[in-house]
Amino acid sequence: MVTEDPLRAYRGRRDFERTREPSGKAAAPAAARPRFVVQIHDARRMHFDFRLQVGDVLKSWSVPRGPSTDPGDKRLAVPTEDHPPAYEDFEGVIPQGEYGGGTVIVWDHGTYEPLSHD
Incomplete structure (x- = not known):
């Protein structure tokens, strides 16, 4: 059985x-x-990328308006493709003409504890 590459x-x-x-x-x-x-990602327009490690990948979302300190302030988070765990440390410039071309910097990182393991 062949499993699909995530x-x-x-x-x-x-x-x-x-x-x-x-x-x-x-x-x-x-x-x-x-x-x-x-990560702060200045591509076509500046946005934040939020990534959570789940198994062997980083599940990823683009957050156009960025995070908020107000829990009542809901923000749009658009799912994007999974990323490799090594992306956690990626900072640099993605060349223009490439997918996501622009500057990427790490804004925050750390560990988390899931509320459930289901």
Whole structure:
């Protein structure tokens, strides 16, 4: 039985000859607790990318208006393709003409504890 590559969409959108983004081909070291990262991404327009480690990938969302300190202030979060765990440390410039072309910086990162393990 062949399982689908969870990073297929991620790899299909990128030319790793042109971008320094991690390819995800190397296995990420196992983390004691799942990780999260928030990145500021200045592409077509500035937005935040929110990523949660779930298993062997970072589940990812684009947050156009960024995070809020007010719990009553709901923000749109648009799901994007899964990213490799190595993306947690990625900062740099994605070349213009490449998917997501623009500057990426790490704004916050750490670990999280799921409320349930279902």
